[in-house]
Amino acid sequence: MTLTKTEQETIILFSEAEATASVYTHNAALQRLLQDLCQSYPAQSNQSADNHYGGLTFEIPKKWVKITPPRVLSEAQKKVLEDMNRRNQEHRK
Numbered sequence: 001m002t003l004t005k006t007e008q009e010t011i012i013l014f015s016e017a018e019a020t021a022s023v024y025t026h027n028a029a030l031q032r033l034l035q036d037l038c039q040s041y042p043a044q045s046n047q048s049a050d051n052h053y054g055g056l057t058f059e060i061p062k063k064w065v066k067i068t069p070p071r072v073l074s075e076a077q078k079k080v081l082e083d084m085n086r087r088n089q090e091h092r093k
Contacts, residue, residue: 003053014062021062022048026055034058 008026025031037060038045045064049057073081 001053008054012065014065019062020059021065022057022059023065024049024055024057031056034060037064 003026010023010025010027010030012021012023014021023030023034025034034045034056035047038047038058045058045060047056048059051057
C-alpha cells in the first residue's frame with residue numbers, strides 16, 4: 001500500500017501534563033534528524049513505533065519542540081549581508 005503525499009503527515013502531540021511530545025512523521029529529513037537525536041540522547045528520546053508504511057513515531061522532550069518564525073531583516077542589515085556575500089565570493093575566486 002502506497003500513501004499519497006497528502007496522507008504522509010507529520011503530527012506532533014503533547015499535553016500540558018506530560019513532559020514528552022510524540023512526533024509521528026513520514027518526512028525523511030525529519031526522521032533522520034530524530035534518529036540522530038535518539039542516538040545522541042538515548043536517555044531523553046527514542047523511536048517508539050514504525051507503521052511499516054514509511055511513518056515513524058518518536059518520543060522527545062516537549063521543550064525540544066520549537067516554532068521559529070523567519071528572521072526579518074532591515075534594509076541596512078540586508079545591505080551588510082549582501083556586501084559580506086560579495087566579498088566572500090570575490091575571496092573564493
